[in-house]
Amino acid sequence: MSRHHRVIPGLPLTLGYTLFYLSALVLLPLAALALKAGQMSGPELYRVLTDPVVTASLRLTFAASTIAALVNAVFGLIVAWTLVRYDFPFRRLFDAIIDFPFALPTAVAGLTFANLFLKDGWLGGVGGHITAGINALAHTLGLGAPLPADALDFLTFPYTGQTGGIVVVLIFVGLPFVVRTVQPVLLEWDPEFETAARSLGADSATIFRRVIFPEILPAWVSGVALAFARAVGEYGSVIFIAANIPGRSQIAPLQIVTRLDDFQYAQAAAIGVALLTISLLVLLVINGLESFSRRHERQA
Amino acid sequence: MTIEIRNISKSYGGERILRDIDLKINSGELVALLGPSGSGKTTLLRVIAGIEQADEGSGPVLFDDVDVSNVDLGKRRIGFVFQHYALFKHMNVFENIAFGLRAKPRRERPSEAQIREKTQSLLDLIQLGNLSQRYPSQLSGGQRQRVALARALAVEPRVLLLDEPFGALDATVRRELRRWLRRLHDTIHVTTIFVTHDQEEALEVSDRVAVMNAGRIEQYAPPQEVYEKPASPFVFKFLGNYNLFHGRTRGDEPGEALVRPHDIAIARDPNAAGASARPGVVTHIGFGGAVVKIELETEDKTHVDVEVSAPTFRDLNLKRGDKVWFALRNAQEYVPDFVI
Amino acid sequence: MAGAPLASTSATLNRRAANGNPRVRALLIALTIGFLSIFILAPLVNVFAQAFAKGLDGYLAVFWPPSPPEGATLGVIQQRKLAEAAVQSERTWSAIRLTLAVAAVVVPLNIVFGLAAAWATTKFRFRGRALLVSLIDLPFSVSPVVAGLVFVLLLGRNGVFGDWATHLSWPDPFSLRWVGFDAGFPLDFERDFTGVIFTPLAIVMASIFVTFPFVARSLTPLMESQGTDEELAALSLGASGWRTFWKITAPNVKWALLYGVILCTARAFGEFGAVSVVSGHIDVNDTMPLRIEKLWNEYNNQAAFTVASVLTLLAVFTLVAKTAIEWKTARDHATAEGKQ
Numbered sequence: 001m002s003r004h005h006r007v008i009p010g011l012p013l014t015l016g017y018t019l020f021y022l023s024a025l026v027l028l029p030l031a032a033l034a035l036k037a038g039q040m041s042g043p044e045l046y047r048v049l050t051d052p053v054v055t056a057s058l059r060l061t062f063a064a065s066t067i068a069a070l071v072n073a074v075f076g077l078i079v080a081w082t083l084v085r086y087d088f089p090f091r092r093l094f095d096a097i098i099d100f101p102f103a104l105p106t107a108v109a110g111l112t113f114a115n116l117f118l119k120d121g122w123l124g125g126v127g128g129h130i131t132a133g134i135n136a137l138a139h140t141l142g143l144g145a146p147l148p149a150d151a152l153d154f155l156t157f158p159y160t161g162q163t164g165g166i167v168v169v170l171i172f173v174g175l176p177f178v179v180r181t182v183q184p185v186l187l188e189w190d191p192e193f194e195t196a197a198r199s200l201g202a203d204s205a206t207i208f209r210r211v212i213f214p215e216i217l218p219a220w221v222s223g224v225a226l227a228f229a230r231a232v233g234e235y236g237s238v239i240f241i242a243a244n245i246p247g248r249s250q251i252a253p254l255q256i257v258t259r260l261d262d263f264q265y266a267q268a269a270a271i272g273v274a275l276l277t278i279s280l281l282v283l284l285v286i287n288g289l290e291s292f293s294r295r296h297e298r299q300a
Numbered sequence: 301m302t303i304e305i306r307n308i309s310k311s312y313g314g315e316r317i318l319r320d321i322d323l324k325i326n327s328g329e330l331v332a333l334l335g336p337s338g339s340g341k342t343t344l345l346r347v348i349a350g351i352e353q354a355d356e357g358s359g360p361v362l363f364d365d366v367d368v369s370n371v372d373l374g375k376r377r378i379g380f381v382f383q384h385y386a387l388f389k390h391m392n393v394f395e396n397i398a399f400g401l402r403a404k405p406r407r408e409r410p411s412e413a414q415i416r417e418k419t420q421s422l423l424d425l426i427q428l429g430n431l432s433q434r435y436p437s438q439l440s441g442g443q444r445q446r447v448a449l450a451r452a453l454a455v456e457p458r459v460l461l462l463d464e465p466f467g468a469l470d471a472t473v474r475r476e477l478r479r480w481l482r483r484l485h486d487t488i489h490v491t492t493i494f495v496t497h498d499q500e501e502a503l504e505v506s507d508r509v510a511v512m513n514a515g516r517i518e519q520y521a522p523p524q525e526v527y528e529k530p531a532s533p534f535v536f537k538f539l540g541n542y543n544l545f546h547g548r549t550r551g552d553e554p555g556e557a558l559v560r561p562h563d564i565a566i567a568r569d570p571n572a573a574g575a576s577a578r579p580g581v582v583t584h585i586g587f588g589g590a591v592v593k594i595e596l597e598t599e600d601k602t603h604v605d606v607e608v609s610a611p612t613f614r615d616l617n618l619k620r621g622d623k624v625w626f627a628l629r630n631a632q633e634y635v636p637d638f639v640i
Numbered sequence: 641m642a643g644a645p646l647a648s649t650s651a652t653l654n655r656r657a658a659n660g661n662p663r664v665r666a667l668l669i670a671l672t673i674g675f676l677s678i679f680i681l682a683p684l685v686n687v688f689a690q691a692f693a694k695g696l697d698g699y700l701a702v703f704w705p706p707s708p709p710e711g712a713t714l715g716v717i718q719q720r721k722l723a724e725a726a727v728q729s730e731r732t733w734s735a736i737r738l739t740l741a742v743a744a745v746v747v748p749l750n751i752v753f754g755l756a757a758a759w760a761t762t763k764f765r766f767r768g769r770a771l772l773v774s775l776i777d778l779p780f781s782v783s784p785v786v787a788g789l790v791f792v793l794l795l796g797r798n799g800v801f802g803d804w805a806t807h808l809s810w811p812d813p814f815s816l817r818w819v820g821f822d823a824g825f826p827l828d829f830e831r832d833f834t835g836v837i838f839t840p841l842a843i844v845m846a847s848i849f850v851t852f853p854f855v856a857r858s859l860t861p862l863m864e865s866q867g868t869d870e871e872l873a874a875l876s877l878g879a880s881g882w883r884t885f886w887k888i889t890a891p892n893v894k895w896a897l898l899y900g901v902i903l904c905t906a907r908a909f910g911e912f913g914a915v916s917v918v919s920g921h922i923d924v925n926d927t928m929p930l931r932i933e934k935l936w937n938e939y940n941n942q943a944a945f946t947v948a949s950v951l952t953l954l955a956v957f958t959l960v961a962k963t964a965i966e967w968k969t970a971r972d973h974a975t976a977e978g979k980q
């Protein structure tokens with residue numbers, strides 16, 4: 001297609017509209033962020049980003065996101081594998097609800113998890129529930145109450161104000177990314193390869209390690225990276241479950257909100273730029289991985 | 301309508317796909333664009349259609365001596381049949397064929413009754429009257445092909461352009477459909493260009509064949525001439541099986557001669573084979589019905605393929621290992637002063 | 641949300657081949673069911689359990705507070721309670737109205753944008769196209785809080801366009817009233833908003849930012865894979881650009897479009913971070929998610945879950961629709977492949 005004549009109509013209109021809309025609603029606001037952060041001098045910027053409260057929030061965001069991403073790396077892979085390879089009751093239902101964290105508003109996720117992990121919540125109070133159940137059973141058998149009420153309190157999930165609760169919701173929001181990137185690769189996987197490997201005498205573990213795993217590795221890593229990126233930016237669900245104490249249980253996005261509420265726009269912008277940079281770096285890694293595996297595929 | 305293109309070039313990203321192509325097609329002619337994969341056939345067809353634009357500095361595309369280079373695809377009044385048909389998946393056969401009529405501007409649009417009548421007559425023409433309510437996914441490849449043709453014909457195009465019309469079909473259906481296309485062309489007489497990489501198809505159906513190679517037209521002539529007087533070794537090789545003989549010219553330059561297997565005479569007696577007959581030993585005999593393929597090995601260990609008719613073979617009564625004499629009846633020499 | 645592919649997830653072939661160690665298999669199935677039950681099913685069920693903690697009456701009372709019994713004299717405390725309940729439910733209704741209004745603006749705008757962007761990036765090749773595609777995806781990798789922040793920095797009091805934006809006056813569409821013909825035009829807005837940040841306009845902008853890629857993203861892969869042949873066929877038959885789009889492209893992508901619209905709507909209803917930042921915690925700017933936060937902060941657990949249950953139902957509907965669309969496209973695909 002040369003410059004002066006295109007057969008399919010509509011390029012000037014659609015491209016023009018796309019560029020206008022994109023610039024007005026995404027690029028211009030992002031430029032404002034860069035501008036505000038750029039107005040700070042170097043030392044000032046350094047001071048903001050090394051403020052103990054800020055560093056603590058960044059550290060918390062990273063630590064929680066990393067742990068959540070690692071948990072998702074393991075369980076996401078197991079879930080994807082199981083959903084693709086095995087048949088079990090309600091498999092289709094479980095498959096469908098994987099996307100639930102995509103669809104559920106983050107505020108609702110935070111609300112329900114905060115409630116689940118309350119001391120008397122379904123999961124937070126699991127030790128107490130079990131103790132009460134055993135005692136009730138013993139009571140009906142006429143054995144009195146054999147267990148003290150706090151016997152199983154070690155099962156109680158450490159949640160309030162601590163990293164634990166934050167990690168739980170970040171696992172929730174990140175799970176679909178891992179499952180949904182690994183799943184298609186496993187689905188496309190041709191079982192013939194496996195049969196061939198088996199006929200050559202390889203056992204299941206070897207086949208997984210040497211044949212299947214290398215195949216899903218790029219997808220798996222980008223899924224984990226996506227889950228991590230999502231966790232770093234997550235706000236809605238976390239603030240419901242965390243105690244949000246500055247310096248201890250405040251995540252970085254909440255720091256931005258706090259600064260904004262104090263009218264410290266430049267500081268908010270600086271933290272915003274830091275977060276955005278991280279997301280873009282992760283995005284870059286994912287793009288690199290994708291083009292790597294595409295090239296890999298073409299060679300094969 | 302006549303089509304004439306002059307000096308057309310087309311590049312993609314600096315790579316020249318079409319090189320200075322000239323082509324003139326008479327009104328009502330059926331022309332085949334024949335060439336190997338990647339030779340630029342589709343590109344040339346799309347330039348003629350107006351789907352692609354030729355490079356800056358190319359000559360015009362003339363329809364009836366009118367330059368249409370800057371006329372939109374929709375205004376050129378061409379019927380284009382895509383290699384994979386590009387039928388509208390969500391419309392049934394009837395609606396597919398009627399699409400072009402319904403898309404006409406209100407002033408030119410026929411009435412609903414006329415549209416129905418016209419579509420029905422096209423359905424009859426392609427012999428699919430009973431399948432008009434089917435969707436493309438419910439048709440066989442050959443049926444889809446015919447629907448695509450009918451859809452293109454509905455708007456009464458001045459030119460019909462077909463990109464590998466039978467490419468995706470199996471051999472029997474192909475043969476059937478290309479005869480059908482020839483008959484159809486004989487009834488409607490619309491100027492037609494069709495792309496193919498199957499030489500048999502091109503030779504059998506067309507009035508003239510344009511043989512393409514690497515973005516150039518190597519020869520443009522009626523089928524018989526292309527076959528019997530190939531303009532270049534490429535054309536010769538592309539049009540059928542051949543034997544290649546290396547030799548020397550009188551000036552002692554290396555050269556080659558090309559001979560079709562059926563253009564080699566074979567006999568048990570050196571004198572019966574013809575002038576300058578050479579000896580060979582039968583190494584293999586392949587029965588192929590009306591034609592028998594014989595493989596010979598010459599003294600200098602080169603292989604020669606020979607084809608003889610079944611009666612001739614019966615008369616020769618050959619076995620493997622027999623010594624025979626062969627002579628070239630009709631060698632094409634592409635270097636002057638060539639001797640074997 | 642970036643990675644939700646519209647892929648079918650059935651693999652009978654793979655599953656049949658699965659014949660590993662039964663103990664490993666049982667362990668993995670148990671882990672999967674356990675993990676998904678704790679992390680997905682439990683929170684889902686918990687929403688409804690908490691919402692109905694005070695029974696159906698308590699649930700409904702969040703929206704329709706009980707009115708005082710006819711003729712009864714109430715104590716001061718009870719009167720206070722009833723009045724408070726009425727205020728609370730009115731705030732909830734206001735949040736529902738605002739959420740619907742925002743989505744009603746955001747979703748159509750994003751549909752138009754998504755269609756335009758997908759058309760431009762899939763039907764044409766131009767320099768910078770890959771960059772444009774990544775830019776369209778950009779909002780997915782921006783933290784919602786940053787998405788709100790950028791608008792505050794652009795249009796807030798100290799923002800780049802702060803001076804202009806804080807004095808901008810625009811009418812509240814909800815205040816449109818009939819004023820009779822005395823003043824000329826019979827319709828008028830009773831209220832104006834001043835400024836952008838901390839008004840519903842900012843909520844609309846922030847919502848557009850975060851929901852921006854959904855429609856484009858669900859259309860692009862499909863339109864890319866469908867190529868341009870059908871469009872070219874329609875154009876060659878004389879159809880106009882619009883007709884080609886409405887009759888050929890749109891029907892081919894309608895399910896993907898619907899899918900994108902559903903995702904976009906769900907996110908527009910549920911967005912929290914970005915909206916929270918630009919809403920200024922003002923009650924009239926509350927959308928449903930913000931309302932949930934306020935109720936939660938007021939220790940009104942059951943009411944918070946009641947509002948949450950509405951959004952959860954919407955999420956469940958989203959999943960059902962997604963599954964249905966996937967099922968439908970897989971079936972269409974199967975029929976299209978079936979008779980190839």
Ligand SMILES: Nc1ncnc2c1ncn2[C@@H]1O[C@H](COP(=O)(O)OP(=O)(O)OP(=O)(O)O)[C@@H](O)[C@H]1O
Pocket residue numbers: 312313317335336337338339340341342343344497
């Ligand atoms: N849009 C394009 N961009 C870049 N290169 C192209 C494009 N279209 C075609 N080409 C190149 O142009 C050359 C000729 O392509 P064309 O499709 O015309 O060949 P063809 O003769 O029709 O081959 P076939 O028999 O395989 O269909 C090929 O090398 C192809 O790679």
Ligand SMILES: [Mg+2]
Pocket residue numbers: 341342343463464
């Ligand atoms: Mg071709």
